[in-house]
Amino acid sequence: MKLFDNLPIECKARADYEKTGQEWVFFFKPGVLRKAVQRLYKDGWFLEDLLALDTTDGMLLVYHFDKMSRPGRVTLKVLTSGTEPKIPTISDIYQGADWHEREVYDFHGVVFEGHPNLIPLLLPAEEDQRIEPPLLKTDKKRTGLKNLMSLYETEVCSAAVEALFTEEPAEEAPAEG
Amino acid sequence: MTRYPDPKQVGGDFYSRNFAKNARPDTLILNLGPQHPSTHGVLRVLLELDGEYILRAEPVFGYLHRMHEKMGETKAWGQFMPNMGRVDYGHPLSWNWAYCGAVEKLAGIEVPERAEVIRVITHEMNRLTSHLLWWGAYILDLGAFTPIMYAFDDREHLLDLLQRPTASRLTYSYFRFGGVSKDLDEKFVEGTKAFIARFRQRLPMYKDLVTDNIILRKRVEDIGIIDQDMVTRYGATGPVARGAGLAYDLRVSEPFGVYDRFDFKVPTQTTCCSMGRYLVRMEEMEQSCRIIEQALEQLPGAEGPHLVKGAPKPQAKMPAGEAYFAVEGGRGKVGVYVVSDGSKIPYRVKLRAPGFSNLSCFAEACQGMLLADAVAVLGSLDLIIPEIDR
Amino acid sequence: MSAVKDIFQSVKDLWSLFVGLRVTGKYFMQPTLTVHYPRETVDEDVEQTYGGHVELVPKPKNPLKPKCIGCMMCVTNCPSGCLTVVKAKAPKPTPEEEQAMKEAEARGEKVKKPKAPKEPAKFMYDYSLCSLCGTCIENCPVGSLRYSNNIYFVGTSRKEFKLDLLQRLQRQAENTAKAAPEASEPEQAAETAKSEA
Numbered sequence: 084m085k086l087f088d089n090l091p092i093e094c095k096a097r098a099d100y101e102k103t104g105q106e107w108v109f110f111f112k113p114g115v116l117r118k119a120v121q122r123l124y125k126d127g128w129f130l131e132d133l134l135a136l137d138t139t140d141g142m143l144l145v146y147h148f149d150k151m152s153r154p155g156r157v158t159l160k161v162l163t164s165g166t167e168p169k170i171p172t173i174s175d176i177y178q179g180a181d182w183h184e185r186e187v188y189d190f191h192g193v194v195f196e197g198h199p200n201l202i203p204l205l206l207p208a209e210e211d212q213r214i215e216p217p218l219l220k221t222d223k224k225r226t227g228l229k230n231l232m233s234l235y236e237t238e239v240c241s242a243a244v245e246a247l248f249t250e251e252p253a254e255e256a257p258a259e260g
Numbered sequence: 261m262t263r264y265p266d267p268k269q270v271g272g273d274f275y276s277r278n279f280a281k282n283a284r285p286d287t288l289i290l291n292l293g294p295q296h297p298s299t300h301g302v303l304r305v306l307l308e309l310d311g312e313y314i315l316r317a318e319p320v321f322g323y324l325h326r327m328h329e330k331m332g333e334t335k336a337w338g339q340f341m342p343n344m345g346r347v348d349y350g351h352p353l354s355w356n357w358a359y360c361g362a363v364e365k366l367a368g369i370e371v372p373e374r375a376e377v378i379r380v381i382t383h384e385m386n387r388l389t390s391h392l393l394w395w396g397a398y399i400l401d402l403g404a405f406t407p408i409m410y411a412f413d414d415r416e417h418l419l420d421l422l423q424r425p426t427a428s429r430l431t432y433s434y435f436r437f438g439g440v441s442k443d444l445d446e447k448f449v450e451g452t453k454a455f456i457a458r459f460r461q462r463l464p465m466y467k468d469l470v471t472d473n474i475i476l477r478k479r480v481e482d483i484g485i486i487d488q489d490m491v492t493r494y495g496a497t498g499p500v501a502r503g504a505g506l507a508y509d510l511r512v513s514e515p516f517g518v519y520d521r522f523d524f525k526v527p528t529q530t531t532c533c534s535m536g537r538y539l540v541r542m543e544e545m546e547q548s549c550r551i552i553e554q555a556l557e558q559l560p561g562a563e564g565p566h567l568v569k570g571a572p573k574p575q576a577k578m579p580a581g582e583a584y585f586a587v588e589g590g591r592g593k594v595g596v597y598v599v600s601d602g603s604k605i606p607y608r609v610k611l612r613a614p615g616f617s618n619l620s621c622f623a624e625a626c627q628g629m630l631l632a633d634a635v636a637v638l639g640s641l642d643l644i645i646p647e648i649d650r
Numbered sequence: 651m652s653a654v655k656d657i658f659q660s661v662k663d664l665w666s667l668f669v670g671l672r673v674t675g676k677y678f679m680q681p682t683l684t685v686h687y688p689r690e691t692v693d694e695d696v697e698q699t700y701g702g703h704v705e706l707v708p709k710p711k712n713p714l715k716p717k718c719i720g721c722m723m724c725v726t727n728c729p730s731g732c733l734t735v736v737k738a739k740a741p742k743p744t745p746e747e748e749q750a751m752k753e754a755e756a757r758g759e760k761v762k763k764p765k766a767p768k769e770p771a772k773f774m775y776d777y778s779l780c781s782l783c784g785t786c787i788e789n790c791p792v793g794s795l796r797y798s799n800n801i802y803f804v805g806t807s808r809k810e811f812k813l814d815l816l817q818r819l820q821r822q823a824e825n826t827a828k829a830a831p832e833a834s835e836p837e838q839a840a841e842t843a844k845s846e847a
Contacts, residue, residue: 104584427701
């Protein structure tokens with residue numbers, strides 16, 4: 084997987100496809116996301132879905148990409164602020180992302196900057212009927228990234244991302260996918 | 261020139277007003293649905309029309325939204341299973357499989373060989389019911405009433421067979437973590453063999469009755485062009501991708517279960533039009549028959565029980581982690597992504613509905629098309645609204 | 651040349667309509683396939699395998715009592731919360747027993763309290779909530795639940811779908827006894843009760 088070479092990758096890790104259904108997992112900064120997605124598009128990948136994950140470390144945006152010509156899945160993960168999640172849109176690169184982004188906006192209140200039509204998709208749209216994003220976790224249920232996923236076999240990894248996944252002095256074993 | 265419709269005067273709901281903002285002054289805004297019989301439920305399409313021609317379209321949905329993903333975060337792992345039968349009433353077993361597969365990956369549960377073969381048989385039979393439902397309803401959309409009766413005749417036979425192991429006729433909740441809930445009996449096997457033999461003779465009849473019919477051909481050929489580039493940009497899968505000439509079928513390109521054992525073809529069409537997608541589905545029915553026949557042959561030799569020993573109880577805890585599993589449903593790639601924090605309730609369940617991505621092609625595909633053709637294109641995408649709304 | 655081709659194509663296209671008409675004509679001559687309810691009912695085989703609402707399985711020796719031991723597995727595992735089971739309470743001790751208990755307590759011995767019978771006092775089921783997933787049936791340790799094959803179950807209000815399964819079981823047993831007084835074998839009685847449901 085040399086697609087993202089000479090892009091500022093936060094983390095590049097090879098995951099076990101048999102166990103997680105993913106082949107490669109990348110962490111990116113929000114600013115680099117669009118460049119990475121453009122490269123995926125040029126290489127013939129298509130967007131499967133995108134979702135947000137509400138954690139104590141912030142809002143994690145997960146993009147799943149797959150290729151029609153061969154099995155394997157590339158996951159892009161972007162961590163944004165938990166209180167005011169904002170991320171650049173990719174709906175001009177992958178038009179299919181338009182609705183997915185609107186859905187994430189509905190469910191988690193993530194604002195996609197530059198989205199041409201960021202209005203509710205599935206939830207009530209009238210101004211007086213709109214509801215709070217329903218999939219945001221309560222403080223009690225919200226948990227850290229390290230309890231939800233592991234970092235897999237990293238090839239490149241910045242200290243910031245690694246810190247998210249390292250345990251404070253041996254509380255419990257790192258989550259295994 | 262007075263602008264019609266004047267955005268200030270346009271009534272309607274939020275979406276109508278929002279859509280009218282960008283409308284040209286001399287055009288008409290029309291709501292197709294949500295109660296239109298050919299939108300298969302409650303899809304609503306906002307159309308901007310110049311005479312009979314569509315300038316712009318925007319599907320509006322969410323009328324059937326049930327927030328399955330939230331339900332997933334409030335119920336135990338096993339208790340979420342019945343929801344999977346209700347996401348897509350056309351091909352519920354694919355959702356059953358996708359969710360089971362994701363959890364099995366997460367928890368590392370082995371599925372016995374017999375269970376895998378049973379899964380293939382029932383999954384393919386369910387695909388036949390899904391395609392038959394689509395076929396009947398699609399031709400009904402186009403104005404021909406008779407074919408749906410023929411399709412439902414065959415479909416009823418399949419449902420009678422499928423209700424034996426699953427105890428349901430439409431919203432199956434049959435798969436379990438590590439297998440299926442009930443074994444197949446002798447009568448099911450015999451009945452299925454008899455059905456396949458009968459169905460093989462029915463398929464040419466379908467061809468004579470509908471596929472070769474010149475009225476249908478004139479109606480659906482060369483409309484709703486969705487080419488390979490569009491497929492990639494929108495993430496469309498299933499017959500929509502195969503109708504554009506991409507031989508992308510998860511059963512072959514990312515084999516799950518024991519699909520790699522069977523010999524079947526992935527039908528493709530290069531016309532990219534509604535007829536192409538129609539022909540792909542008709543061919544797929546034949547291929548499904550082939551798979552079922554081979555799987556029935558393998559069934560007696562398949563080892564193991566129908567459910568693995570020590571299969572997790574509905575309230576069991578799952579290890580922390582994440583897993584993605586995708587299967588080829590009747591409409592395309594059905595994906596389930598689960599995240600667990602190690603408790604008995606999922607942390608996040610994401611459902612990737614194929615119809616969602618397929619429908620998003622529509623706005624682009626129908627530009628410049630006649631209004632009457634919009635219905636023919638919507639039908640050819642094989643929409644199941646509950647699946648799109650989730 | 652192309653004109654000839656066009657004519658040929660037109661004839662072929664026209665012919666496709668006649669082919670379709672031939673198919674419908676052929677099927678028009680065949681007997682009706684639809685079941686004209688209520689003059690006709692579906693095949694017995696289909697009815698027997700139909701998974702209707704959940705019902706209790708009677709004890710093999712006593713068709714009036716369910717196999718249920720009141721363990722609440724079905725209630726805790728039900729995704730829709732459509733089952734309500736009330737466990738049977740311990741029988742009230744008779745005055746003599748009470749006296750004996752008090753004496754035993756006074757002597758400092760272990761008091762022997764009457765145990766609650768392992769059976770449900772109430773087994774309510776709300777069919778309008780049920781998703782027919784079969785979780786209760788699979789998780790019942792004694793196999794006291796099964797799908798009924800009540801295929802023609804209709805009601806005019808929501809109330810009619812709130813079923814008292816114990817009552818239903820008793821009604822079934824009575825019906826069986828009435829219908830087949832000679833069927834003394836309990837297994838046979840249970841079998842007919844199933845088919846009558």
